[in-house]
Amino acid sequence: MKNKSKIIILSGIIAVLIGISLLYYRAENPHLRPAFTAAGLFDKENPDHLAGQYTTIVDEQGNVISMMARKVSSGDEIYTSEGRHYRIDRVEGDRAVAKFLEMDSQIVAYNEFYANQSVSVLKDLAEKNPGTFAVYHSHTDESYVPSDGTEAIPFKGGIYQVGKSMVDRLQGKGFHVNYDQTPHDPHDNNAYTRSRRTAVNLMKTNPAAMFDVHRDGVPDPNYYRATIDGKNVARLRLVVGQENPRMSANMDFAKKMMAAANNIHPKIVKEIFVGKGDYNQDLMPTALLIEAGTHTNTREEAALGVSLFSEAIPAVLGVSPAAPAPAAPVAKRPAGTTTGAWKALGWIVGLTIIGGLGFLLISSGSLDNVKKRLGGFGREFYSFLGPRRLAARKPGEPEIKTDHSKEADEVNNPVANKTLRERKEELTKD
Amino acid sequence: MERFPIGIILLLLASVVIYLGLAQRALDRMRLSDRGALVIIAAIIIGSFINIPIPFIPFNTSVNVGGALVPVGLAIYLLSMAGTEKEWGRALAGTVATAVTVYVIGSLLNSGATVEPAGRYAVLDAIYLYPLVGGVVAYILGRSRRAAFISATLGVLLVDIFHYIWLLRNGAPGNYTVAIGGGGAFDTIVLAGIVAILLSELIGESFERLSGGPGVEGRSPELVQNLKGPELNTSGEGDGDKNRGEGTVASSNDWRKVDRDKNEKQE
Numbered sequence: 001m002k003n004k005s006k007i008i009i010l011s012g013i014i015a016v017l018i019g020i021s022l023l024y025y026r027a028e029n030p031h032l033r034p035a036f037t038a039a040g041l042f043d044k045e046n047p048d049h050l051a052g053q054y055t056t057i058v059d060e061q062g063n064v065i066s067m068m069a070r071k072v073s074s075g076d077e078i079y080t081s082e083g084r085h086y087r088i089d090r091v092e093g094d095r096a097v098a099k100f101l102e103m104d105s106q107i108v109a110y111n112e113f114y115a116n117q118s119v120s121v122l123k124d125l126a127e128k129n130p131g132t133f134a135v136y137h138s139h140t141d142e143s144y145v146p147s148d149g150t151e152a153i154p155f156k157g158g159i160y161q162v163g164k165s166m167v168d169r170l171q172g173k174g175f176h177v178n179y180d181q182t183p184h185d186p187h188d189n190n191a192y193t194r195s196r197r198t199a200v201n202l203m204k205t206n207p208a209a210m211f212d213v214h215r216d217g218v219p220d221p222n223y224y225r226a227t228i229d230g231k232n233v234a235r236l237r238l239v240v241g242q243e244n245p246r247m248s249a250n251m252d253f254a255k256k257m258m259a260a261a262n263n264i265h266p267k268i269v270k271e272i273f274v275g276k277g278d279y280n281q282d283l284m285p286t287a288l289l290i291e292a293g294t295h296t297n298t299r300e301e302a303a304l305g306v307s308l309f310s311e312a313i314p315a316v317l318g319v320s321p322a323a324p325a326p327a328a329p330v331a332k333r334p335a336g337t338t339t340g341a342w343k344a345l346g347w348i349v350g351l352t353i354i355g356g357l358g359f360l361l362i363s364s365g366s367l368d369n370v371k372k373r374l375g376g377f378g379r380e381f382y383s384f385l386g387p388r389r390l391a392a393r394k395p396g397e398p399e400i401k402t403d404h405s406k407e408a409d410e411v412n413n414p415v416a417n418k419t420l421r422e423r424k425e426e427l428t429k430d
Numbered sequence: 431m432e433r434f435p436i437g438i439i440l441l442l443l444a445s446v447v448i449y450l451g452l453a454q455r456a457l458d459r460m461r462l463s464d465r466g467a468l469v470i471i472a473a474i475i476i477g478s479f480i481n482i483p484i485p486f487i488p489f490n491t492s493v494n495v496g497g498a499l500v501p502v503g504l505a506i507y508l509l510s511m512a513g514t515e516k517e518w519g520r521a522l523a524g525t526v527a528t529a530v531t532v533y534v535i536g537s538l539l540n541s542g543a544t545v546e547p548a549g550r551y552a553v554l555d556a557i558y559l560y561p562l563v564g565g566v567v568a569y570i571l572g573r574s575r576r577a578a579f580i581s582a583t584l585g586v587l588l589v590d591i592f593h594y595i596w597l598l599r600n601g602a603p604g605n606y607t608v609a610i611g612g613g614g615a616f617d618t619i620v621l622a623g624i625v626a627i628l629l630s631e632l633i634g635e636s637f638e639r640l641s642g643g644p645g646v647e648g649r650s651p652e653l654v655q656n657l658k659g660p661e662l663n664t665s666g667e668g669d670g671d672k673n674r675g676e677g678t679v680a681s682s683n684d685w686r687k688v689d690r691d692k693n694e695k696q697e
Contacts, residue, residue, distance in 0.1 A: 069544050070545055070551075073553075154600065155603055186600075188542075189535070190593070193536070196616070197617065200613040201612060204479075243555045249441055275547050276553050279555075345444055348448060352448050359635070362635045363639075
């Protein structure tokens with residue numbers, strides 16, 4: 001009987017594990033095997049321009065929406081600068097077909113909002129509230145082939161100069177910028193675990209916003225290249241992590257940043273990609289990941305790109321929707337565009353309550369017990385609120401009462417009671 | 431953080447309260463009293479601001495008190511309190527399995543200079559991968575929450591050590607910063623430990639409810655004793671427990687029932 005249920009549980013777990021691994025490698029993965037060969041794993045010379053190393057995302061009519069230097073899977077989302085919201089529907093080899101969902105009312109509203117702001121007002125507000133910004137790089141080897149000669153320079157990639165141009169532009173406007181140049185090599189997913197430590201360290205300086213500057217890896221330089229004021233510029237992609245519990249707050253910030261930057265320099269931000277990750281954005285609602293061009297753009301193009309982008313940062317943080325904005329468009333915001341922070345708050349509190357109740361139900365086994373436990377909640381705090389029970393006790397009464405009366409009666413002497421109390425302290429809730 | 435609208439301030443406050451609340455409830459289950467769990471949380475928060483540099487070894491290496499020393503210390507304490515060598519072995523096996531899995535997925539599979547933003551097959555962020563793997567492995571091996579915590583916490587540490595070796599072998603510059611647990615209360619070490627406990631608690635409680643409690647027949651008395659709730663007998667610990675360990679399934683189930691009822695009353 002016991003063995004049987006053991007087998008059932010074990011096979012259940014195995015089934016779940018198989019399911020998870022299937023999910024992981026769904027999207028019929030033709031390039032799975034090369035990823036597992038040890039030579040391929042460590043091969044820095046591996047040509048990244050091979051077909052299959054990136055995915056082109058098209059809409060249902062076949063127009064190219066975006067390119068990704070990674071596998072995409074159905075469910076990934078993209079917001080274009082005009083506010084078009086797409087979700088990947090199916091993946092066919094190197095092509096992914098995205099479904100147009102809707103015009104994102106928030107981006108449309110922000111586009112309109114920033115279009116009506118006069119630049120001088122923004123500047124004024126920003127100057128009144130000089131803040132601190134933080135910049136770091138999770139992937140510190142990232143480089144630009146035309147300028148650096150290679151796509152990766154371990155520990156000191158060209159990305160540092162790109163970050164520096166952003167920092168210089170902000171500092172030139174009188175802001176204080178903490179630029180952490182700690183390397184986090186190698187270029188992998190665990191780099192975010194390492195850069196998390198840098199990011200937390202930067203947070204101690206109380207920045208108004210924190211930027212993790214990257215470059216993309218799609219082979220086509222023209223995908224990002226644009227001409228602004230007669231100069232070649234690498235445009236940017238903003239990345240928002242899906243696995244951040246407060247994602248909607250960061251999403252809100254990303255949308256505002258995109259709208260504000262595109263208002264000053266049209267189309268400087270190409271799109272917002274909603275990626276499967278956290279990218280340390282759970283640390284701050286104003287943490288953002290920026291992809292400055294791709295490795296086939298020149299470093300100078302990318303540096304100019306982030307520099308132009310950073311002109312909009314003070315405007316966004318200086319004119320928050322809660323501040324008495326000079327223009328009316330706030331009121332014009334279409335219904336249903338709750339601010340991201342409130343949305344995130346609702347999600348977190350809601351999930352906590354539902355999760356907590358669910359857990360209570362599982363761990364106590366029945367509704368009656370749930371009631372009992374909730375009723376006894378206050379008792380948890382007795383030990384912190386002073387010796388209420390001892391004080392209320394009548395002289396002469398046994399120290400440990402009713403709860404364990406059986407045991408207490410059996411050994412009703414002070415020494416035993418003391419031992420009991422110590423044992424209980426030690427093992428409570430174990 | 432001036433200029434943040436009220437929504438964001440509330441959001442930050444709520445998240446911190448929920449995070450610390452969850453952490454307290456989770457640590458509560460680690461052979462700690464309520465008060466002990468609070469002390470650990472306080473130590474993690476205060477310790478977040480203390481970095482201890484490690485001299486005489488390569489790179490700019492430091493260890494954070496709140497992000498590494500306290501959680502790792504707690505994990506080692508739990509290991510030392512483990513009932514049997516088997517329990518020890520399971521926790522350590524879980525640790526190694528977690529570290530290897532996360533290293534393979536995070537550093538080998540999802541790497542490459544032009545893979546952005548986080549690896550070709552990146553589906554789950556490392557901060558969730560550690561506790562997921564740690565929790566599942568620990569549960570399969572020993573159905574133990576403590577082992578889940580130990581696996582996740584020490585797993586992160588072990589990956590840090592792998593990374594350190596990588597740095598040595600790849601000629602990283604001398605000023606490379608290795609900040610173990612540098613994220614303090616928000617470091618992956620702490621986060622992974624807490625999520626792993628919650629996860630195994632959830633899986634564990636569900637399974638145990640469904641299967642009528644963990645089997646104790648034929649298990650060594652030390653393990654059985656650790657499964658139990660607050661034990662309130664004063665006659666030497668060993669004897670009573672041994673008797674119980676050797677009991678039949680029926681009688682041990684009765685014991686558990688008594689124990690559970692007792693708990694319900696208590697709470």
